[in-house]
Amino acid sequence: MDNFTLIGGRFRPKEGPVSGAMGDVWTAEDTRLGRTVALKFLARRRLLQQGAPTEFAESTARMFQREARAMARVNHPRVAHIYDSGEHSGDFYIVMEYVEGKSLAGHLRCGPRLPLERTARWIRQICEGLDAAHTAEVIHRDIKPENIMITRQGDVKLVDFGLAYLTDVTQTHIAAGTPLYKAPERWHGETGSVSSDLYSVGCVLYEMLTGHPPFGSHQDDALTVGRMHQDDAPAPPSAHRPGVPAQLDSLTRALLAKDPAERPKNAQTVAHAVGEILNALNITDAAGRADIPDTQGDNASFSKRIEALDLRIFELELLHDPSDQPLIDARTEHAEVTGQSGDTRGAAAMYNKLAQDCQMLFGPFDVRTLDAFEGLARWNRATPAN
Template sequence: MDTSKLIGGRYKPQGDPVSGAMGDVWAAEDMRLGRTVALKLLARSRLTQQGVPTEFSEWTVKRFKREGPAMARVNHPHVAHIYDTGEHDGELYIVMEYITGRSLTEYLKTGPTLTLERTVRWTREICEGLEAAHSCGVLHHDIKPDNIMITRQGEVKIVDFGLASFADATQSHTGAGTPLYKAPERWNDDLGSVRSDLYSVGCVLHEMLTGRTPFGSAQDAPMAVGRMHQDDIPAPPSAHRPGVPDQLDAIVQTLLAKDPAHRPKSAEMVAETMREIQNTLGAEELTGADRQADLPDAPGSDTRLSRRIRELDRRIFDLEIRCGESDQSVIEARMEHAELTGQSGDARGAAALYNRLGHDCQNFFDPYDVRVLNAFEGVARWIARSNKQ
């Protein structure tokens, strides 16, 4: 693409694109409104065989043209907004909300197992965004960590409705989707439904809780993974991560039901379950051995505790950008985050956060630095508490 020209007469690409098999995504400046946007272009040349369009390339072009209208029908804080669509020099483009943050994939790959509080909160927000899409008759068809962005404010944004189809559509490319997260019925030429998206949510929730997908790995052949989705019964998350509450085990098992009729009827039902679990996590602290006085700012208050953890997510993100990961303010914020995680009832999550911090501090400072010793003391303390639960 010639980046010296304004795309659509108003969008100026900046920096280097993030490239994929089907196209590129650029940060761009909207010269008319003076804001940064995400500019997604479909590279048709990559979808041909020696310059000749294929059935798959033609389907992909149709899919890309559908992405704009599909996303435009959804208006929700947890779904990336679409601003514009068009064609430039024979290439199709979509202009979307620019999200400053990281994908859920990055959180899963670079950090310890997510805390229960963060896992439950993000799952609730994913389902709230999906409910908004489903209520507009839009299915996503490719819910996975790559398509879930976490903003600087620590909130979920669902992106890439490129595989979306309207719920009343009579035809779809049923081969679409990512094998590790694809519902059993969609391996059998089924168009999929609201409950197919919820199955994918179950796969993502399982991965957030355990660090692994319920079936197979990225190294396995797609059809082998497909057979696992259709035939195998996964072990509950608590089998991989002791301390996972029974409620989370139950909702994962329900979401991963082979028969769509046995899954929840709507994303809102799952979101409501997540809200109940959030309250339960807070209540566990209030009834625990370390219960504090019921003061206005007591960390044991379920809503205040969740809000403080969320605020720390944002603060740590901002501090790392402004001050660097080894700055003392970042270390202190991460220690506070680990403590609040433990107070929320997630002792193993607190130990994991402290363990990650301890190893980071070893890399930043002297191995015997007091910050290293304090972090590993936190590991031992919260592991001891988890063993008593």
């Protein structure tokens, strides 16, 4: 392909190609709008010339066309946009947003481990993009560092929906995926789901925190890695990297649960949880935990109980709806222990938030709402007047 060829009557190749097993990606100029785009061609003819079975080449073509449909459904800043698709000289192509930057895999290969704040921020953005895809009924099925681009502005763009599954469209099941990031249930032939995408996010998070995936390495054969995903429990990230907050350990463990039902409900839940972690990282001291008022009683004991309840609530919020009783009970206990530690204003504030939430969830006369308002009044009375 030369620089004088116009693809689709408007796209002029400039640089490339960067070649992969299934296709080539060129940098191109959109002559109509005067912008740089990424032009991805399916190497169907090359596959046939190299001896690939016709059935495989045709299946690859269907995957390529499905990638275009999947990307076209998702309109979000954290997902690379698709502008056009078509056929040129017998080969299919997709025209996509040109992302100027480097893949997360490139960042992981370069130098020291990522800072915790950057890790949390990028994971939140990954989940924001995934949530948009899942809302559009698109399951990515190949979340891995190579498919996560980091722009020059330091923001995430999800790319490569070549293995995507459209949940509302009947299609052939595909077991393909990248072994190091593939959920246990997918090794049993399941199609893929919101939960399996989140498991892959957990593998990526683990690698961002520790410098290596939770199971296996690029040198291991796929079946060995698959058995690890199905049978083994990874050490918490903090075992490899002292200083990782307990909340990140807990989130990673939840994402990597073998049973999909034990993982977070959706990507939005994870994004929210990571936002809470980011807030904690911004206000914690050098030891990695927030200061807790110690005004009376056994200060060390109260601090440990409060810290444990913080983590317990964080874990419950990943797995439960706000109305579920285990979460209500944990929030109530958190408020009580906070008040017993001497922080009566903090206890009153927690009960106030719980009361407002219960009123919205259950109504003003529900026993849970009334109990929370009673706790608010009780700790308000215990607070000294200024």
